[in-house]
Amino acid sequence: MIASAHSADKKVFEISRMSNEVKELHSAFVDKRGRLMRLKKESYIESEMKKKGIEISLNPPIKIKVKSQEQ
Amino acid sequence: MFVFAIAVLFKLCSIQFIDGDKYRAMAQKRSIKAFEIPANRGNVYSADGSLLATSIPKYDVGIDAVTSSDNNFKKYIKPLCDSLAVFTGKSSGSIERKIKKARNTKDQYLLLLRNLSYSEFIRIRSFPLFKLGSIRGGFVYSQKTKREHPLGSIAERSIGYERIDENGYATRVGIDGAFGKDYLRGENGRRLKQRIGKGEWKPIRDANEIEPKNGYDIYTTIDVNIQDIAHHSLLGQLEKYEAEHGCVVVMDVKTGEIKAIANLGRNREGKYYERLNYAVGESHEPGSTFKVMAMMVALEDKVIDTSTVIDTKNGRKMFYGRPINDSGAGHGKISAAKTLEVSSNIGLATIVDDNYSKQPEKFLKRLRDWRLDKELGVSIIGEGEPVIPKPGDKIWSRNALPSMAYGYNMQLTPLQTLAFYNAIANKGELIKPRFLRAVKEFDRNIEVFEKEVLVDKICSDETLLKIKDILKNIVERGTGERLYSKTFSMAGKTGTARADYANIEEWLKDRKYVSSFAGYFPADKPKYSCIVVIHKPSTKVGYYGADVSGPVFKRIAQKIYTDTPLIDEIDSVEFQNPQVVQDFEKFNTISNTYKTIMPNLIGIPAMDAVAFLENMEVKVKVKLKGSGVIKSQSISKDKKLKFNQTIVLEAS
Numbered sequence A: 001m002i003a004s005a006h007s008a009d010k011k012v013f014e015i016s017r018m019s020n021e022v023k024e025l026h027s028a029f030v031d032k033r034g035r036l037m038r039l040k041k042e043s044y045i046e047s048e049m050k051k052k053g054i055e056i057s058l059n060p061p062i063k064i065k066v067k068s069q070e071q
Numbered sequence B: 001m002f003v004f005a006i007a008v009l010f011k012l013c014s015i016q017f018i019d020g021d022k023y024r025a026m027a028q029k030r031s032i033k034a035f036e037i038p039a040n041r042g043n044v045y046s047a048d049g050s051l052l053a054t055s056i057p058k059y060d061v062g063i064d065a066v067t068s069s070d071n072n073f074k075k076y077i078k079p080l081c082d083s084l085a086v087f088t089g090k091s092s093g094s095i096e097r098k099i100k101k102a103r104n105t106k107d108q109y110l111l112l113l114r115n116l117s118y119s120e121f122i123r124i125r126s127f128p129l130f131k132l133g134s135i136r137g138g139f140v141y142s143q144k145t146k147r148e149h150p151l152g153s154i155a156e157r158s159i160g161y162e163r164i165d166e167n168g169y170a171t172r173v174g175i176d177g178a179f180g181k182d183y184l185r186g187e188n189g190r191r192l193k194q195r196i197g198k199g200e201w202k203p204i205r206d207a208n209e210i211e212p213k214n215g216y217d218i219y220t221t222i223d224v225n226i227q228d229i230a231h232h233s234l235l236g237q238l239e240k241y242e243a244e245h246g247c248v249v250v251m252d253v254k255t256g257e258i259k260a261i262a263n264l265g266r267n268r269e270g271k272y273y274e275r276l277n278y279a280v281g282e283s284h285e286p287g288s289t290f291k292v293m294a295m296m297v298a299l300e301d302k303v304i305d306t307s308t309v310i311d312t313k314n315g316r317k318m319f320y321g322r323p324i325n326d327s328g329a330g331h332g333k334i335s336a337a338k339t340l341e342v343s344s345n346i347g348l349a350t351i352v353d354d355n356y357s358k359q360p361e362k363f364l365k366r367l368r369d370w371r372l373d374k375e376l377g378v379s380i381i382g383e384g385e386p387v388i389p390k391p392g393d394k395i396w397s398r399n400a401l402p403s404m405a406y407g408y409n410m411q412l413t414p415l416q417t418l419a420f421y422n423a424i425a426n427k428g429e430l431i432k433p434r435f436l437r438a439v440k441e442f443d444r445n446i447e448v449f450e451k452e453v454l455v456d457k458i459c460s461d462e463t464l465l466k467i468k469d470i471l472k473n474i475v476e477r478g479t480g481e482r483l484y485s486k487t488f489s490m491a492g493k494t495g496t497a498r499a500d501y502a503n504i505e506e507w508l509k510d511r512k513y514v515s516s517f518a519g520y521f522p523a524d525k526p527k528y529s530c531i532v533v534i535h536k537p538s539t540k541v542g543y544y545g546a547d548v549s550g551p552v553f554k555r556i557a558q559k560i561y562t563d564t565p566l567i568d569e570i571d572s573v574e575f576q577n578p579q580v581v582q583d584f585e586k587f588n589t590i591s592n593t594y595k596t597i598m599p600n601l602i603g604i605p606a607m608d609a610v611a612f613l614e615n616m617e618v619k620v621k622v623k624l625k626g627s628g629v630i631k632s633q634s635i636s637k638d639k640k641l642k643f644n645q646t647i648v649l650e651a652s
Helices: A002-040 A042-051 B002-018 B020-031 B070-088 B092-104 B118-125 B130-137 B174-178 B180-184 B224-241 B287-300 B336-341 B345-356 B360-369 B400-405 B414-425 B461-477 B504-509 B550-563 B578-593 B606-614
Strands: A062-067 B032-037 B051-063 B110-116 B139-148 B161-164 B170-173 B189-195 B201-203 B217-220 B245-252 B258-266 B309-311 B316-319 B322-325 B333-335 B436-441 B444-448 B453-455 B491-498 B513-521 B528-535 B566-571 B620-625 B630-633 B645-651
Touching: A002 A042, A002 B051, A002 B118, A002 B139, A002 B201, A042 B224, B002 B020, B020 B032, B020 B189, B051 B118, B070 B092, B070 B110, B070 B118, B070 B130, B092 B110, B110 B118, B118 B130, B118 B139, B130 B139, B161 B174, B161 B180, B170 B174, B174 B180, B224 B245, B224 B258, B224 B528, B224 B550, B245 B414, B245 B550, B287 B336, B287 B345, B287 B360, B287 B400, B287 B414, B287 B461, B287 B491, B287 B513, B309 B336, B309 B345, B316 B345, B322 B345, B333 B336, B336 B345, B336 B461, B345 B360, B345 B400, B360 B400, B414 B461, B414 B491, B414 B513, B414 B528, B461 B491, B461 B513, B513 B550, B528 B550, B578 B606, B606 B620, B606 B645
Parallel strands: A062 B566, B620 B645
Antiparallel strands: B032 B189, B051 B110, B051 B139, B161 B170, B189 B201, B217 B436, B245 B258, B245 B528, B309 B333, B316 B322, B436 B444, B491 B513, B513 B528, B630 B645
C-alpha cells in the first residue's frame, strides 16, 4: 500500500517533468518555425537579395512542356 | 486531577463527534484541491498550413539575490551582468547596481526580463551564476501561456486575439476573437488532487472528474505569400506618402476567400502597425470607386448607353445651387464611358441627376438589390455599417442623388466595395468575403466552409461586359494610366475623395484625401479582386488614387502574375537515329561479352573505347592518342588482358 502510493507519487513527478518538457519543446518548435517563416517571406528574401543586386523578375518563369511524339 | 481528566475527555469527544465533520472537512480542504485543467487553445493556420496564431509558453526571469553564497556571488556577478548587458542592450553597471541593491535589501525576487521565448530562456539559463541553478545561483523563473503570432505583425489585426479580463468581459479581435468561443477555446477540465510534497499534487482518482477538451484548429483562407507582399507594399506606400492609415484586401474571385488583408495605422512616433481592422470596420465615403456602381445602375436600366454624349462643361456645373467640380479644366462633351475613364464628377452627377431626380427610388432600389445598404455579415466582429440615404433621411436633399453618383453623402467599408467589384469580376455573382476554410481537430474536419452567394446575378451580362470594358480602359488610358503594364493586365477604378471637409475653410488650409483603388486582375480572366484604401496621404507628396493606392494594387497583381509560370509547349526533341541505335547496341554487346579479353575497338569512338577498358574486370592502364574514332590498338583482339597492362589506343 505504502509502496504503491510512493510509486504513484514518483509517477506524478515524472509526469510533471515530462509535461514541462513538452511545453518547452512546443515553445522551441514555434520559435524555430516562426523564424523559418520569417526567413521564407518573399519580402525578406527581396531585401536580402537587393544587397547582392538581384531584384524580382518582372516576367514569370517559362515552363517548357515537352509533348512526346508517340501519341 | 480527576476533574481535569474529565475535562480533557469531554473536549476530546466534542472535537471527535460534535465538531468532527467541520474539522474533517477542513483537513480535507488543506490536502485536497480541485484543479482546473486548462484546455489547449486551438491554432490558427493559413491556407498553406503556416501557423498564424498558437499558444506557447513564455518566461519571466528574475534573480533571488540572497540565496547564492558570497563566494559565488562575488565571482560571477560581473560576468553575469556583462552577459545580461549584451542580451538587453542596457549597461552592465546599472544591472549590477540593481542586483547588489537587491542583495543588500534581502530581496528574494528581482524581476529582470519578461516574456522571453524558449530559446532566449535557454540562453539566459546558461549565463554565469544562473548556470548554478535556483538554489546556488538564484535563478528564478515563471512560465505562462501566451498567444503568439509567429509571423509577427503581419495580418495581426485580422488574425486577432481574444482577451478576457477579470470581470469576464471579453475583447474579441479578428478571426481568433470571432471563433474563440465556438471553436478555439475548448473546455477546461477538472481533477481532484491530494497534496504530496515538493509542492506537487497527486490525482486522487485515475480519471479526471471532468476531462478537458482541447480547442479545435482553424484554417483560414489567408495566403502567407500574398499577405506578405500586400503588407509590405502597403507599408511602403504609407511611408512614402506619410499617410495616416490604410488597408488592402485581396479576394479570390470565384470563391470569395480573402487571400490577404493588411491594415496599417500610424502611431505617435510615426511608425505603422496593425492598429484597427479598417478594411472591415471603417465605413467612409468611397468617392470615385462608387461611380462604377452609379454607372452600372444607369446602364442596367438602359437610361444611357456607353456612347451617350454627356456634357461635362468646363470643369464646373451647378446642381441645385451647389457647384460640382472636376479636377482640371473640364472635359467638355464626352461619351458616358469616357466620363468614368476620366472619373468626371460632373459626368456621373449629370447621368444620375438627369435620369433619376424624379424617381430616386428607382436608383436606390438597385443599390438595395445589390445589398450595398446592408452589412456583408462577415465573421470578424465589428463590421462597419454602410450608409445609403433615402428620401426622408436627415442627410437626404435634392443634392443627395448627384452627390451619391460620385461616392459622397454615403458610406461603405472597403470590404463592401471590394465584394461588389468581385461580383463584376465573377460574372455578376455576389459572394460574401470569407476568412475561414475549415475547422479541424487534427486531420478530421469538424466544419468546412463553402462559398456563400449573396446575390446570384447583380445585372445582365450586357452591362457586365460594358463595365468590364470601361474598367480595363481606365488602366489602359484613363485615370489609372500610370499603372499600366505591358506584360500583365489589370482592370479597376481609382478614387480620390475628400475627407473631413465639413469645415471647408479648415479643409482648404490642410487638404485631406482618401485615395483608393479597387479592381481585379487579370482583366480578361479575373482571378483575384483587390482594394487598396489609403487615408490622408501628405498632399505635398501626392494624393491621387492612381499614385497613392494604385502601386500597391499593381505590386500584388505583378506578384501573382510572376508567380504563375508561362507554359510553352514544344514537340518532343527526341528522335530515333538508326546510327545511334546501332552504336548503342554494339556498345552493349561489347561491354557484356568482353570482361577479361581485349575487344576489337577499331572504328569505335575514343570516349566509348576508354569507357570499355576502364570497366573491364581486369584493371588496365589506357593511353589514348588523339580523339575521334579509334584507328589502332596496341593489343590485338581476343587477347587475354593482364593486370596493370598498358594499352595504347590511337585515334584519328
